[in-house]
Amino acid sequence: MSLKERDKKHLWHPLTQHKLHPEAIAITKAKGCVLIDEDGNQYIDAIASWYTCMYGHCNDFITNRVSAQMQQLDQVVFSGFTHEPAVKLSEALIQILPKNQNKIFFSDNGSTSVEIGIKMALQFHFNQGRKRNTLIAFEDGFHGDTFGAMSVSGLSVYNGPFADFFLDVKRIPTPNGTNHEAILKTLQDIVETHEVAGFVYEPLVQGAAAMKMHDAEGLEGILKFCKENNIITVADEVMTGFGKTGKHFASDYMETKPDIMCLSKALTAGLMPMAITSCSQDIYDAFYSDDMGKGLFHGHTYSANPIACTAALAGIELLLSEEIQNNMLRIKASHEAFDLRIKNHPKVKSTRQLGIIFALDLNTEMARYGNLRDMLFKFFMTQGVFLRPLGSTIYIQAPYVISNSQLEKVYQTIEEALSIV
Template structure:
């Protein structure tokens, strides 16, 4: 029997931040000198509230996941109802209504001819599945291809396959010698597109091309044009290279359309989804594919099976949260809010683009990124990052800079008043920091 004497009651004399410091290891954080983590006790709409009652505008959607606002009553209602019906069931040999219904409703709104859904847990695992699908597709066909094409500065997750297809950076530095080789290319533009197409035409052992469409998120909110991505995809098709669109961040309205790949003429073979999928309620990942991909795994040969799965694959509660989020996303009001935020950002871009401290400002859909002029200091670890982070927190705004780059990526329910407050704080920071 377990030793229950080791179970302790939390020290009531300590606040939540102090208790946290004793037992928690936080992500992307040097715990040696980290500032106390802010204890959040509740959320409502675009706001989160700490234990002292201070209100913060969640201007980054809590790592890009919260698209409809915190504690959305409709999503909460649907999740609560499902908890009283079925919380989870093994998804090998069994199925359930929420998983089937989500696939039935999601596939028709995705770009291209996506026909099958494979469920996982998060964006990184969705990418892992996509890579395995492509590599095994060619192996099952008896034409093994082992190379992968990706963009420099890309970010696709923190598991080993996802790290391998991400640009080499501080996120991967300790593991670089263990990652598999990938062919990295520059983002396409008018000057280099011909050279990139020429490079692709010479590839003979490349299984797939994986990309974040239109925006490289963690790479610094780097943005590029759909027409050049279209040309790269066309070249890949000609070279027999499968196409993976990582829409983990860009999906569900972020780029102004429901999915970034809607802006492409050439659609992907595989799409990776997560983050906004559940409306930010809980983890869920999805990898979708065309019938051509799926059919390559149909065989009397058991070795041609896709041997991949997770304990919480297709969790019914997460699927119900996703269905509720999809209901809200497809409302006319939500699309109107997306267009409103997009227009507001565009006006703000024009207002600040000539400022002496603005090195660059770029926008796609509901995402706007401002790059601070810092001379040669542009690292993710720049001291400016901490100064900006604290400056905005003091003003009740959650903006998590990527080095010298700040960005606004808000829930769609954000008001014009709150957007104007954020814009005003950024203008003040440009003058003072």
């Protein structure tokens, strides 16, 4: 019996309606930018498996480091203990994070990193005797599937059944270059009528909102407003972090830095699950007390797992290497050239790019998980390219090691797909 047949017996997959999609493609091997299924078919992974495997699958540099670590220390409780991979990772991260970041808190996935960021923002005020219970977030944002993260997310397709249980969140539009003053007026109205604790946001690119991009100058104005009103800023860089936007972090495009940052996905190069919530010294100091109850009581069994820390350390070393930095520039230039040849196509409504992230919107409206979207996905796979459309948006976020010929195949496949839309 094939893997995909055996899969159907017991497995429940994420973001899947199994009555409509009864079979999953069984992947047996991956290397570089290529996935291989149980029938030997090969697919270029043009979205780096949800933006994680940015240095390619099964990267020898990373797997060799992890293999050695597995012989030394596999797992130890991180409450009351520490170890070299965690210490070294904290030192490496502080070198590349915005300069105001000074403390590192470990968890195990993007949702929990945001959950912790929200708890830090709420408890920051609580520890100082202020009851602030409202959060601000962008419209159409997505921050994960735990309850705090769902609360600040704005995509009801994911969160609708749970809305009655959410935290108090007020939403504002993303800045587009023309609505700055209106957003600031809305923010002023919110702070005059609510006790606002924090602002949770995806800087510059909203991934699940179909790579919707917004204006850096407008975001800078929002962040300054928050600073002036003692609103804790929480940057969700789970998707944007580690070079994808052309800088180490999207927050590097703004002068005003976040108080808290949430990191996962490419953090461990797709090899191990792990997440980090970093914060400034000021945030940490609000928890530093003789009162035990003012501590941050949040913990995960696998926090700071030594193997995951080792994978992250190797990934950062690759990120900073000349080869990867040059590859990122090459991919960016390649996307720009593709944009010139595709943006005026009659089936293309609009295009956008930031760093190695490229997205185009089709002129055809389609449901986020509808028949036309499914047809496109199947077409891409039959052509040997793994692309996962978000409704009428097709996006590319390939590993930094993708070759020019592989990129060209991705581009050609998208162009061919336009003829069937």
